[in-house]
Amino acid sequence: MRTVWRGTISFGLVTIPVRLYVATESKNVPSHQIHVSDGGRVQYKRVCSIDGAEVPYEEIGRGYESATGEIVMLSDVDLAMLPAKTSRSIEVVSFLPIPAVDPIYLDRSYYVEPEPQGAKAYRLLRDALRKQGRVAVAKVTLRDREIVAVLRVHDDVLILATMLWPDEVREPRFPFLADNDEWSSPSQELAMAEALIDSLSDEQLDPGRYRDVHRETLSALIDAKATGSTVTQDARPGAASPDLLSALRASIDAAKQRRSTGNGGRRRTAPSASAAKKKQKKPAETPPGADAPKKRG
Amino acid sequence: MSRCSDCGLDVDHCHGTLVAHEDRTVDCTDAACEVPDLLRHAFIVDCVAVLGGCCLVEEPADFAVAS
Numbered sequence: 001m002r003t004v005w006r007g008t009i010s011f012g013l014v015t016i017p018v019r020l021y022v023a024t025e026s027k028n029v030p031s032h033q034i035h036v037s038d039g040g041r042v043q044y045k046r047v048c049s050i051d052g053a054e055v056p057y058e059e060i061g062r063g064y065e066s067a068t069g070e071i072v073m074l075s076d077v078d079l080a081m082l083p084a085k086t087s088r089s090i091e092v093v094s095f096l097p098i099p100a101v102d103p104i105y106l107d108r109s110y111y112v113e114p115e116p117q118g119a120k121a122y123r124l125l126r127d128a129l130r131k132q133g134r135v136a137v138a139k140v141t142l143r144d145r146e147i148v149a150v151l152r153v154h155d156d157v158l159i160l161a162t163m164l165w166p167d168e169v170r171e172p173r174f175p176f177l178a179d180n181d182e183w184s185s186p187s188q189e190l191a192m193a194e195a196l197i198d199s200l201s202d203e204q205l206d207p208g209r210y211r212d213v214h215r216e217t218l219s220a221l222i223d224a225k226a227t228g229s230t231v232t233q234d235a236r237p238g239a240a241s242p243d244l245l246s247a248l249r250a251s252i253d254a255a256k257q258r259r260s261t262g263n264g265g266r267r268r269t270a271p272s273a274s275a276a277k278k279k280q281k282k283p284a285e286t287p288p289g290a291d292a293p294k295k296r297g
Numbered sequence: 298m299s300r301c302s303d304c305g306l307d308v309d310h311c312h313g314t315l316v317a318h319e320d321r322t323v324d325c326t327d328a329a330c331e332v333p334d335l336l337r338h339a340f341i342v343d344c345v346a347v348l349g350g351c352c353l354v355e356e357p358a359d360f361a362v363a364s
Contacts, residue, residue: 002309004336022334032328044326044347046314057301057312060340076302108335142336 004110005142007088008118009125009151016122017115018090023159024109029218079144090140090160092151097134101150105163112151112158122158129153192248199255303339314340316347 005020033042046055062079063071090112114122129136129152136151140160148163185193224230303310313327315338323341325333335341 002332003307004309004334006306006308020336022332022336025332041328043328044314044316044324046326060314062340110336143339143341 016118020110107162
């Protein structure tokens with residue numbers, strides 16, 4: 001991992017020098033845009049719309065669109081005049097219980113590593129957050145954008161999770177919401193739905209239980225095509241269209257059956273930390289009808 | 298002489314331009330870019346600026362709905 005930002009966490013009068021690292025990465029099967037007629041890779045080139053010439057990085061500036069649609073060019077000097085007090089500082093402004101943060105506001109995650117001289121204060125903040133079950137709300141400027149972020153504990157490391165501004169979260173405007181007040185779930189169906197939720201409930205998310213079947217099958221398809229093999233895919237069973245009550249009942253039965261056979265069985269209470277460490281990983285789940293493609297050599 | 302302010306900062310960064318799509322995925326114009334994170338890029342543009350908008354709204358798939 002490489003450092004993508006250096007600065008400090010400002011926590012009361014305590015200053016902790018830190019580095020940020022990108023915490024997540026996409027595991028999509030790498031793909032490229034290809035010119036279908038000759039197989040050439042399609043590339044992006046940054047060209048000037050006026051003279052058509054490719055523009056080198058050091059000659060690219062920033063143009064912002066004004067309210068009237070005019071493009072206004074701002075230089076680094078102009079941008080430096082903006083009041084970005086949190087420029088190289090993650091300024092902690094408040095603390096919240098973890099459930100108080102609606103996940104829709106969470107954007108990107110960065111690991112926070114202390115510089116050696118800040119390790120003691122870093123551990124102090126981490127341990128205090130963990131003990132209180134809270135996250136720190138902070139303001140920080142990243143790439144000329146002031147943002148709100150939360151510092152939270154993940155295993156033994158702090159994560160800076162950037163947040164979206166409220167106007168960056170779209171308002172859900174769906175016709176069915178207008179009818180919500182007039183509609184209430186029939187009690188029998190609601191009870192069945194609750195029973196289904198109960199039968200599929202866990203106390204903790206175990207992401208290792210799930211497999212990216214699409215990625216696996218796509219990789220198999222690519223390998224097969226590269227070696228000249230043919231690929232067949234089992235037909236998916238056609239989906240029936242039952243009434244809601246029957247669908248709920250069948251779902252509960254299926255969940256019970258899976259539990260009784262030990263396939264996809266779920267624990268009902270959170271294990272202790274030591275028990276969790278000892279616990280063996282459950283096999284990943286495969287959605288029905290999602291068998292890997294079979295290769296015919 | 299480079300105007301890149303990151304080159305003297307000992308931080309990992311990319312000189313490509315990040316193209317941000319409607320579904321919040323991103324592409325980098327630099328084919329060698331391995332980490333298309335916003336923090337590694339000085340230039341981020343909307344896909345509309347590059348491609349005239351590439352994200353089409355897909356019609357819902359044909360699937361069964363319990364009623």
